[in-house]
Amino acid sequence: MASIVPLPRRPLDSSDRVRGWYENELGWATLPGPPALISTGLRFDVLDVPAEAGFAALRHLGPGSPVALRGERVRLLVAAGSAEELPGLLDWLDWGTLELDLTAIGSGGHIEAPRPWPQGTSGSASHPGRSHRSGRESSPVDRAGPQGAAVWLRPPEPGCEVEPSLPTLSALGGGGSAPDLVRLVDTVATHCHRIRLRRLGTQAFAFSYASRMDAGTRPRSLTS
Template identity: 65%
Template sequence: MVGSPSAVPLPVPLPRRPPVPDDGVRRWYEEELGWETAPGAPVRLVVGHRFDVLDLPLEAGLAALRHLGPASPVAVRADRMRVLVAAGSAEELPGLLEWLEWGALDLDLVGLGAGAVTDAPAPPEGVIVRTGAKGLRTGGVGSQGAAVWLRPPVPGREVEPSLPTLSALGGRGEAPDLVRLVSTAATQCHRLRLRRACARPSVLS
């Protein structure tokens, strides 16, 4: 039996396109910053060549940055923060946590190094990315849940020399050295862990 006209299904709306096409974002990272991107969509940055990443809870990361002052590029996605550090730092992280006497605790502080990728945040607000012959100005915000820059990299300026690294001189430029960064981040991750544990309702057996 043929259904009535009222039973005709409504057209499905097309998915919303991102404010800046992927090819423009990819071009900005590769040509303006010289950073390698992974094939496919969405655009992801290859970790371990130009930089590594420290991944930690957003709340702990914000508290750590308040203590550290100026730092290297920092991205945020949902409730996670990703701090760019010198390439090779992820490999040093477990030993560094042991040396700082944090190794026995689950701090939710993770290092991403060679072989990893991380989401490419939308270019900062006002940046013009080239898509073919056209140039589109970014709005500085991605779609819901997408990564965004809290402290973006600056095109035309070498990012790598200012990234936190192991250094007997206490870091380079304005960036803290890796020991200080990891120590501060681990402390804030531990404090967050304790606050969350205290906030859980106790279960009486």
Template identity: 60%
Template sequence: MAGTRPAVTADLATIPLPRRPLDPSDQVRQWYENELGWPVVPGPPGLPVCLRAGVRFDVLDVPAEAGRAALRHLRHDSPVAVHGDRMRLLVAAGSAPEVPGVLDWLEWGTLPLDLTALGEGDLVQAPLPPDRGTVMAVRPPDGPQGAAHGPRGLVPHGVGRPPGCGVVRPLRPGRPDAVQGAAVWLRPPEPGGEADASLPTLSALGGGGGAPDLVRVLDTVATHCHRLRLRRGCARPSTCP
């Protein structure tokens, strides 16, 4: 009969449903877990994945200017992330508890340095993998500078910054969660576990074999943190006659 729809003879139960693309957070999580073997946890509402410090690495959170000065003490494959005017230097797991003692030994311990060591119990928001986010490149000292280029000497390289690649300060119990902007890799970690051998460490922690010296990194960072603090203080007329 005209207008009659043909009968459906196929078993609809055997027809697979269209596969949904992975959620962006799942893609980020799989990259960190499968490619790097780094433990991750779900981020706060509205944010993607957080990395758990103290397992595969600890973190030195420092002003970008101080961190940039310390890059010469790191291997070219030492992972480093940039977040606004802050830099996160990844160091060997177990280093964070040693930082106050090393700073005391270097005679920096009594000064209010803008330096935070993150270790066991701390979470940091994961920058997007380098093939999905923005990778930063170091601009030569004589290159253009300005607010459009982010922290002085750091220039976005590659694709634009996608939404959702925010980073938060360390998430501690009782501290309200707040988005602080976007984090990107300056030196992204290499898959396959090679990143562990490139992290700054102390010889007492089993370092060696070409790993960067954490003491040198801390001394350089502390020196430039102190200089930055002095410059900021002298910028106030009441504190610098």
């Protein structure tokens, strides 16, 4: 006699729930985790930049353009194909000869999927990025995941197409509603360069100070 007891189901872990939300609510392609991953190059590409550069670039984004944060890095969603355009765009903007902490993730790539709902809720994802008590936009601290997990600064909205809100080259000089990728890239490249100069200046000072100490002298500013 065949058993009528159903086979036990494998319990869904958090990465399964996250992937389900992105696939069912947004229609985004994902990859298995953990952590859950979002595929890039299909509906959008990603610019991965230092947090300082990412925050400076927010003014060039439309209100519906998603932005994620992971640790000290900001991930800006841009139009699909932008990763291929980036090297030529940096050359055109005269940034191509410099080493910038700026990475584009496009076709065949992926990013960690930020949690689609604020921490501490029952799991409802109807309004990701908003406090379920006050309705206000929650801060990165409110949404901080464990051990530097990715979170949304500006979350995608279910039921809304993300593509029209993303920065694109076609917006250059046009009157459309899409943000301009050229201005966005120029802004993040400028701030990446400033970060690099500060880092080089700090390293040069440290090297100079160490050299003087090795020589038995002290910097003039420390002898006053």
